[in-house]
Amino acid sequence: MARTSVRISSLLALSAALLLTAGCGGDTASDAASGTASDTPAASGGAPKKDKPVVVVTTTWEGAFAKAAGAEDVKVIVPQSVQHAPDYDPKPSDLAAVAKADFVLYAPFEPYAAKIKAAAGSKAKLVEVNLDNDPDKVNAEVAKLGALFGTAEAAARWKTGFDTEYAKLNTELRAAWPGGKAPSVVTQVFTAWAAKLAGATTVGTFGPEAVTPARLAELSAKKPALVLDNAHMSTGTVLPDSGARQLKIVNYPGDDLDLLPVYRNAAAELKKGAGGGGPVARAGTAADVP
The missing domain is CATH 3.40.50.1980 (Nitrogenase molybdenum iron protein domain)
Structure with missing residues (x-):
């Protein structure tokens, strides 16, 4: 797996801008960029209730685990096109996405994840993901995330399809x-x-x-x-x-x-x-x- 890290020198400066943006209220361009799930009003007229969890991930690898677990609203911080993560400068929209997240997924070798969360002032739950494509580890991580997200049924359906595809590929390779x-x-x-x-x-x-x-x-x-x-x-x-x-x-x-x-x-x-x-x-x- 890649040893990725994101330069955080600009994060604290960006966080100040984020707090100003948050204080203005209303929708912003960064709201749209973050891909945040829409809120639905509570039946009693109280605080809005989110239909689905908002998940922010550091890379596409965590993002794939989240999607497999049933998450539909997933924001990736480091673009897949970035070959060298240290060269990536987080944008205000990245911090805005983290600030609105319910969960932030990261890997143990990505220490910048906690700093991103702190800079954005997020109350999201930080979730460490064991990034390994070994099928047993993948299934364990997807099941864990499904339980956290409240999407266990979707995670179970994905596992069924994954196990079938994995067995098919294994059979084809053995035949080769x-x-x-x-x-x-x-x-x-x-x-x-x-x-x-x-x-x-x-x-x-x-x-x-x-x-x-x-x-x-x-x-x-x-x-x-x-x-x-x-x-x-x-x-x-x-x-x-x-x-x-x-x-x-x-x-x-x-x-x-x-x-x-x-x-x-x-x-x-x-x-x-x-x-x-x-x-x-x-x-x-x-x-x-x-």
Whole structure:
């Protein structure tokens, strides 16, 4: 998974502007940008009651988990098009969205999430999400979020479809094994889920730190058929001259916040590698990740 962080130098300054905006009342352009769910008046004429939770997430990965859990009003802080999150400057509309959120989802390796919330003066519930595409962990996180959001039924329906699709992809990948034998794989620690999807035999892992010469020799001695590289943290060819085919695995969903294409795309990459038809990854492949 990517180690992302957002520059927060402008957050405190922006928070002052946000408080002024909030004091003016009425709808604003940032209201529309935040995608906030509409409120419905209480039957007794009291405080408005929200139909659905307003969820703000740091990246599309948390956003996909939230959507799978049944959230419909999801605002992503870091755009999927930003390749290097530290280069992103939060906008006033980002802070406005956080200020109106019911939940703010973040990952443990994203310490800026709490600072974003504090700068915006939000009373939202901060929810730590275990970002891992391992199917067991995904199902656990989606069920947890569904319970928090009050959308447990939607989360359960998503799980049914996800389990079906995952089983289908796993069956197709096993059928693509050369000679019917599971390929041996060396994988980056955050792409181990893809090896599991393929039913491959993992003979070693690397990362997130740089691969040392000693570790390189150790992994090469395993004679893996495939190397699964994390597209978001790639350092180039991991096992040069080993003969292993290096595949690029993407963890983050797209702007549609749909998690299933992540598995389909990984399966397509794995099929290509198993059949020997895909190119070996070259140095600098991280530059073209979504």
